[in-house]
Amino acid sequence: MRVGVIGGGQLARMMIAPAVELGVELRVLAEGEGMSASLAATRVGDYRDAETVLSFARDVDVITFDHEHVPQPVLRALVDAGVAVHPGPDALQYAQDKLVMRRRLAELGAPQPDWIAAESPDDIRAFLDDHGGRAVVKTPRGGYDGKGVRVVSAPDQADDWFESVDGPLLVEQLVDFHRELAQQVARRPSGEVVAYPVAETVQRDGVCAEVIAPAPRASERLLEVAARLGVTIAEGLGVTGMLAVELFETADERILVNELAMRPHNSGHWTQDGAVTSQFEQHLRAVLDLPLGAVDPLADWSVMVNILGGPTDAGLTDRFSAAMAAHPVAKIHTYGKEPRPGRKVGHVNTVGDDLDDAVYEARAAAGFFA
Amino acid sequence: MRVGVIGGGQLARMMIAPAVELGVELRVLAEGEGMSASLAATRVGDYRDAETVLSFARDVDVITFDHEHVPQPVLRALVDAGVAVHPGPDALQYAQDKLVMRRRLAELGAPQPDWIAAESPDDIRAFLDDHGGRAVVKTPRGGYDGKGVRVVSAPDQADDWFESVDGPLLVEQLVDFHRELAQQVARRPSGEVVAYPVAETVQRDGVCAEVIAPAPRASERLLEVAARLGVTIAEGLGVTGMLAVELFETADERILVNELAMRPHNSGHWTQDGAVTSQFEQHLRAVLDLPLGAVDPLADWSVMVNILGGPTDAGLTDRFSAAMAAHPVAKIHTYGKEPRPGRKVGHVNTVGDDLDDAVYEARAAAGFFA
Numbered sequence: 001m002r003v004g005v006i007g008g009g010q011l012a013r014m015m016i017a018p019a020v021e022l023g024v025e026l027r028v029l030a031e032g033e034g035m036s037a038s039l040a041a042t043r044v045g046d047y048r049d050a051e052t053v054l055s056f057a058r059d060v061d062v063i064t065f066d067h068e069h070v071p072q073p074v075l076r077a078l079v080d081a082g083v084a085v086h087p088g089p090d091a092l093q094y095a096q097d098k099l100v101m102r103r104r105l106a107e108l109g110a111p112q113p114d115w116i117a118a119e120s121p122d123d124i125r126a127f128l129d130d131h132g133g134r135a136v137v138k139t140p141r142g143g144y145d146g147k148g149v150r151v152v153s154a155p156d157q158a159d160d161w162f163e164s165v166d167g168p169l170l171v172e173q174l175v176d177f178h179r180e181l182a183q184q185v186a187r188r189p190s191g192e193v194v195a196y197p198v199a200e201t202v203q204r205d206g207v208c209a210e211v212i213a214p215a216p217r218a219s220e221r222l223l224e225v226a227a228r229l230g231v232t233i234a235e236g237l238g239v240t241g242m243l244a245v246e247l248f249e250t251a252d253e254r255i256l257v258n259e260l261a262m263r264p265h266n267s268g269h270w271t272q273d274g275a276v277t278s279q280f281e282q283h284l285r286a287v288l289d290l291p292l293g294a295v296d297p298l299a300d301w302s303v304m305v306n307i308l309g310g311p312t313d314a315g316l317t318d319r320f321s322a323a324m325a326a327h328p329v330a331k332i333h334t335y336g337k338e339p340r341p342g343r344k345v346g347h348v349n350t351v352g353d354d355l356d357d358a359v360y361e362a363r364a365a366a367g368f369f370a
Numbered sequence: 371m372r373v374g375v376i377g378g379g380q381l382a383r384m385m386i387a388p389a390v391e392l393g394v395e396l397r398v399l400a401e402g403e404g405m406s407a408s409l410a411a412t413r414v415g416d417y418r419d420a421e422t423v424l425s426f427a428r429d430v431d432v433i434t435f436d437h438e439h440v441p442q443p444v445l446r447a448l449v450d451a452g453v454a455v456h457p458g459p460d461a462l463q464y465a466q467d468k469l470v471m472r473r474r475l476a477e478l479g480a481p482q483p484d485w486i487a488a489e490s491p492d493d494i495r496a497f498l499d500d501h502g503g504r505a506v507v508k509t510p511r512g513g514y515d516g517k518g519v520r521v522v523s524a525p526d527q528a529d530d531w532f533e534s535v536d537g538p539l540l541v542e543q544l545v546d547f548h549r550e551l552a553q554q555v556a557r558r559p560s561g562e563v564v565a566y567p568v569a570e571t572v573q574r575d576g577v578c579a580e581v582i583a584p585a586p587r588a589s590e591r592l593l594e595v596a597a598r599l600g601v602t603i604a605e606g607l608g609v610t611g612m613l614a615v616e617l618f619e620t621a622d623e624r625i626l627v628n629e630l631a632m633r634p635h636n637s638g639h640w641t642q643d644g645a646v647t648s649q650f651e652q653h654l655r656a657v658l659d660l661p662l663g664a665v666d667p668l669a670d671w672s673v674m675v676n677i678l679g680g681p682t683d684a685g686l687t688d689r690f691s692a693a694m695a696a697h698p699v700a701k702i703h704t705y706g707k708e709p710r711p712g713r714k715v716g717h718v719n720t721v722g723d724d725l726d727d728a729v730y731e732a733r734a735a736a737g738f739f740a
Contacts, residue, residue: 017386017388018387021701023704290694320392329646331391334391346393
């Protein structure tokens with residue numbers, strides 16, 4: 001069983017562990033030398049170049065991804081060449097273009113914030129008038145971790161994007177949310193689908209900072225509604241592999257779809273140490289069209305805290321040692337990336353029966369790397 | 371942090387997953403191409419050759435092992451060259467020679483079966499006379515998985531070994547044991563030591579078949595005595611890294627030391643999915659002299675069932691698929707080894723609150739590969 005992963009970042013890296021255990025041969029097309037997933041990198045090359053990608057794909061059973069940036073023509077060329085691609089181009093278009101996603105979710109009846117495709121500042125003005133004078137403007141393509149997203153209160157505050165972006169902008173209602181949630185779903189090409197318990201995610205400066213699973217104070221009904229919504233989207237969009245549905249939970253207890261990711265996602269890292277089957281193993285099983293693993297949690301609570309920035313290699317071993325000494329229950333995951341302020345370089349998972357303890361241990365252990 | 375592992379078998383392979391997550395660079399000196407740990411193999415060479423091993427060890431922070439077969443002169447050469455070696459030669463001698471081990475355990479007051487160093491068939495005769503006419507004869511060096519071990523009932527039944535083996539044979543009392551147990555302990559060079567809950571192991575044809583952790587019906591007292599014995603041996607023998615103490619539990623409820631292994635061991639594979647810190651992560655932490663991880667179980671019960679022999683690659687994916695479909699809770703671990711009758715090619719772990727369920731799921735999933 002051979003899986004080719006396009007992209008050598010931490011998501012590809014974290015597929016290595018389950019691949020080794022399952023006996024899956026993982027091959028990674030990395031963007032450069034020394035990437036996170038370099039241990040499994042069998043080639044370095046440009047994922048936008050069809051010939052590079054086709055040649056990389058020649059000896060694998062399936063192609064999957066560390067990110068959603070492979071251009072549609074390259075994806076189509078793979079499919080035309082008879083390569084199994086999961087998720088496929090039809091599904092990935094919804095992750096690559098937020099306007100395409102919003103239209104499709106509307107067709108599926110999925111709850112989402114009010115939105116429009118704005119062709120001009122006048123469209124934004126009309127939307128602002130209807131939505132209390134504030135809105136979120138997004139570039140439909142290319143945004144991540146808070147980039148390409150802007151809160152506006154005047155029609156001209158996205159003028160630069162109207163100039164630089166080809167086509168309309170996505171304008172969304174600024175949701176008065178109580179908290180953010182994330183629903184992880186896995187789906188096989190042959191149709192089997194499973195949903196993890198919905199998690200709560202805490203963002204800081206537009207970047208995921210902490211995740212608690214299952215979401216605290218989640219009713220059975222919320223768990224059920226979120227899981228069903230995730231499954232509906234995975235099936236409606238034809239997603240194969242892991243799907244992360246980022247959700248707003250509103251003050252009046254509705255859930256609205258914020259963003260989608262068609263791959264293992266930061267909001268699902270807790271599954272590495274907190275679920276019978278991690279999202280990385282599940283992704284491999286799903287894209288290989290193998291039966292999916294159990295999604296049961298291993299403890300009452302799982303907590304994930306990201307390590308952002310942090311020290312350079314010089315001080316790293318000492319900090320490791322101090323974090324481990326103080327927090328023997330903390331599972332420290334590192335990405336082998338050069339630290340830069342705000343950059344995700346690792347995360348800490350904890351599990352336990354006491355939520356406060358689990359949160360404390362994860363935060364305190366991650367704090368050693370701050 | 372760089373760890374060099376001598377030996378490219380499944381134990382080295384199973385260090386890859388925690389090494390990637392911890393950010394430890396794992397380098398493996400493999401015996402040949404295509405070994406279990408080939409993903410991390412940076413060199414192929416003969417571990418009996420001091421120059422090969424010294425050159426492999428040049429750029430790593432510590433040398434450790436997939437097996438205990440590296441000759442003492444090679445180990446001493448490493449130490450003389452200033453290489454950190456864990457476990458070191460002084461500790462490894464006890465794992466390499468069962469007579470040396472028996473003598474040292476006697477000095478430590480560790481409970482063990484009656485034994486003698488037999489120089490001749492006459493010595494065996496005297497021992498048989500004192501022990502009901504049956505005994506176990508072992509070649510002090512080179513045995514594993516039932517090889518080099520023989521039950522005898524007459525003095526001449528080890529004559530071939532007297533001819534082929536240099537020095538005395540180890541003769542041990544044939545213990546009337548109720549069951550076999552295994553105690554995993556980890557110890558750092560700087561002294562920190564932790565003990566996992568003692569597990570029950572079931573052997574078939576001299577090979578480990580199943581493990582249940584903690585050992586069913588183990589009293590608090592048994593758990594405590596076994597843990598303390600493991601710690602005493604780790605400290606008394608100067609073991610660094612993982613130590614597995616294989617034990618007999620006698621009909622009259624004593625525990626006696628059967629064998630020792632100074633590395634991750636088959637009887638500790640349950641920790642991969644059943645403990646906060648797996649024995650493979652723990653071994654890396656210990657040999658790097660990093661603080662040890664928590665040894666708490668993740669569930670009431672953990673079960674490990676070995677996959678022995680099994681189908682060739684041709685049918686493997688179908689069997690994988692069938693096992694996964696029927697047993698979504700089973701954690702299947704494979705070693706990337708060519709199947710041969712009786713050869714360990716993988717194992718299945720399960721965890722759960724119901725022991726019967728966990729045993730059933732693990733056995734049934736492993737059964738697909740038989």
